[in-house]
Amino acid sequence: MKHVLVAAIASAIALVGFSVAPTFANDDDNEDxxxxxxxxxxxxxxxxxxxxxxxxxxxxxxxxxxxxxxxxxxxxxxxxxxxxxxxxxxxx
Incomplete structure (x- = not known):
């Protein structure tokens, strides 16, 4: 049970990290x-x-x-x- 909880939390953190990254990339494009x-x-x-x-x-x-x-x-x-x-x- 503990492993399932850790895996779920890690997955949630990974999804949030990937959804934020494209926003930063778009900001840099405007400066180029x-x-x-x-x-x-x-x-x-x-x-x-x-x-x-x-x-x-x-x-x-x-x-x-x-x-x-x-x-x-x-x-x-x-x-x-x-x-x-x-x-x-x-x-x-």
Whole structure:
């Protein structure tokens, strides 16, 4: 009888844990967007345009991208958030 009670309690705890997890996953999905587009989609579009990034973020209405360079370092490039065209932030 004691084993049945322990198994029932463990099952209940497991069900509650699984039902909470998707809620947290949805919250994280909202943070992985820039201008309503997923970061993955933006990085893919930049890659299709010949720009391979090691990371991107929103930067004052622009997209700031870190792009590996030939020297083994990383350069910072800026892109229009809507068109993904390169821009110079000091000229906007």
């Amino acid at each position: 967007t820039i201008g309503g587009r997923s970061i993955f989609a933006i990085e893919s579009a930049l890659r299709d345009n010949g720009v391979v990034t090691s990371g991107i973020e929103e930067w004052g209405g622009l997209i700031r991208a870190w792009v590996p360079n030939a020297n083994g370092g990383t350069s910072m490039l800026f892109f229009d958030a809507d068109t993904l065209q390169p821009v110079r932030p000091w000229q906007n």
